[in-house]
Amino acid sequence: QQPVQSPQAVILREGEDAVINCSSSKALYSVHWYRQKHGEAPVFLMILLKGGEQKGHEKISASFNEKKQQSSLYLTASQLSYSGTYFCGTPRGNRDDKIIFGKGTRLHILP
Amino acid sequence: KAGVTQTPRYLIKTRGQQVTLSCSPISGHRSVSWYQQTPGQGLQFLFEYFSETQRNKGNFPGRFSGRQFSNSRSEMNVSTLELGDSALYLCASSAWANTNTEAFFGQGTRLTVV
Numbered sequence: 001q002q003p004v005q006s007p008q009a010v011i012l013r014e015g016e017d018a019v020i021n022c023s024s025s026k027a028l029y030s031v032h033w034y035r036q037k038h039g040e041a042p043v044f045l046m047i048l049l050k051g052g053e054q055k056g057h058e059k060i061s062a063s064f065n066e067k068k069q070q071s072s073l074y075l076t077a078s079q080l081s082y083s084g085t086y087f088c089g090t091p092r093g094n095r096d097d098k099i100i101f102g103k104g105t106r107l108h109i110l111p
Numbered sequence: 112k113a114g115v116t117q118t119p120r121y122l123i124k125t126r127g128q129q130v131t132l133s134c135s136p137i138s139g140h141r142s143v144s145w146y147q148q149t150p151g152q153g154l155q156f157l158f159e160y161f162s163e164t165q166r167n168k169g170n171f172p173g174r175f176s177g178r179q180f181s182n183s184r185s186e187m188n189v190s191t192l193e194l195g196d197s198a199l200y201l202c203a204s205s206a207w208a209n210t211n212t213e214a215f216f217g218q219g220t221r222l223t224v225v
Contacts (some may be wrong), residue, residue, distance in 0.1 A: 002153070013204070024168055041115075041201065049211060087154060098144070098167035099214075101119035103153035 001025050003090045005102035013110050018075040020105045022088030023068075028046040031064055032089040033098055035082075042087060045073075075107070083109045113138065115204050115217035123223045129190040132220045136183050136204030142166075143185040144214065145177060148199040157200075158187055159207040192224045 003024045012018055022031060030049050034083035036042040048071055062073045075082055085106050089099040115185075116135040119183050136143050145157040156169040160179035179185045183204075189196055199221050203214040 001178070005175075032214075034216075041218050042203075044213045047211055047213070059217065089154075092156070092167075098156055098159055098169075100156050100169075101146075103156040 002100050003031075003088055003102040004007055005086075005088055005105045007105060008103070009106040009108070011063050011108045011110065012078055014080055015077055017032070018082075018107060020073040020075070020086050020088075020107070021070060022054065022072070022090075022102060023070040026069070028066060028071070029091050029094070030071045031062070033060075033062060033071075033073055034089070034101075035084045036104075037084040041089055042075050045086075078107075078109050081088060081107050115202060116199075117202050117214050117217035117220050119220060120218065121223075122220045123225060124192050125174075125225055126192055126194060127153075128137065128192050130151055130192060130222060132142050132187045132189075132200055132202075132222070134185045134187070134202030134217060136185070136202075140204040140206050141183055142205045142208045142212075143179055143183065144203045144205075145185070145187050146201045146203065147171075148201055148219070149197075154201065159208070162172065173205055189222075197222060197224045 008022045012081045033045040034042040085104040087104045089101040091097045092100045118133045142161045144159040146154040159167040163179045174190045176215045177187045199219045201219045202217045205212040
């Protein structure tokens with residue numbers, strides 16, 4: 001079961017904040033976030049691990065709520081370069097299973 | 112250090128044909144995963160190879176197959192192509208099969224079936 005992302009799309013002006021949510025129907029062991037710009041390959045942003053350890057980006061933060069089985073990605077004071085589609089990924093089954101991704105959230109930043 | 116290389120970048124095939132896509136991972140990476148990306152469906156996992164062995168498989172029909180060579184390069188084959196197979200096929204490499212490892216994606220192969 002792939003994770004569910006919300007919203008599906010969002011349009012912001014430069015400098016505004018954005019929150020992208022990722023929910024799973026099963027226990028979360030880790031959450032992976034990637035960004036894909038139009039016509040480019042997805043690029044790693046960060047991994048959040050059960051227990052609170054976070055690895056990744058300096059300017060974008062995320063939370064990991066094990067109890068609610070969800071993660072949120074926070075884009076503060078968004079820049080034009082933040083535009084793209086954001087994907088969250090979670091292990092398909094147990095913690096060592098393959099990562100499967102949500103359908104993505106399209107973020108468009110206007111000047 | 113060179114990134115993940117996928118060839119060809121674009122491909123047009125007719126229904127019923129078969130196709131082979133290639134992926135060269137980052138040097139030293141032993142894990143290669145394949146994904147199908149279509150509008151509105153996100154990244155659908157196809158399969159993962161690690162040290163020449165298929166480690167994980169997604170929910171795709173048997174027409175989709177893959178393999179990995181001793182140099183970690185991987186190929187994906189789709190037989191008896193259908194119109195619905197038109198998609199961007201992405202390959203991702205990582206150093207290990209550990210799921211807590213960053214994956215590096217290639218630019219993808221855009222397959223169009225007519």
